[in-house]
Amino acid sequence: MDDARELARSGCPTGTVAAAGYQEKGRGRVPGRTWLSPPGESLLATVVLRIPEMGFALPELPLRAGAAAALGIEDAAGIAAQIKWPNDVMAAPPGAASPRKLAGLLCEAHGESALVGIGVNCGQESFPEEIASAACSLRQCCGRLLPPSLVLSAILARLKSLVGSSDAWRDVVRARLYRRGEPVRVDLLGSGEVVQGVLRDIDERGWLVLELSDGRLRAVGQGELLSSP
8 A cells, every 4th residue: 555655646547556465564444453464375456546537436436446356356266255345355165154354445545546455365274363253265265276466357357347337336236245134233433333223235325224223224424344233
């Protein structure tokens, strides 16, 4: 992300990609969260996009990117992927009781540039005990080692398509929306409020739509979908 930001400042064209074999300062959307990435085991890349050239509202970018990541992973690995609103990709390894985190995205805006950070667990055969039940890798899901460069190519092809499309991304997300139709809790980060309801859909903006206990629908524009119901 830091290298991509410098490339953007230097005037690189939209679509420029910065990639690494490992990173020492991985970070997530929520302050204090880190992304573990031992050398050679993960896809770690950031794509530079020029905001004036995108042709859609900036808040749509995380879900468009998430849709591209899910489709690219499906193309490369032949597995089913789910999108955990707003910025994770989930998959279920054989024998797992529920999907686990396979990939994460981090989108940032700097001036007229938007950065799409992509991290995908590719070659890990195991994870530290504290995250073993919550994380997975492509190797665990499909039983073979996929080069990160192959996965990146598939994701970039899908990203190019979805950044240029008007609304195809919504159908992709809806079809893969993690825990759709289930009771969920959403932490409205920074407000101290946790909203509970049945996850029904995303709206035209990409906001999460919850059905509350009294039957009303509430759209949530930012927050974190909590792991427990």
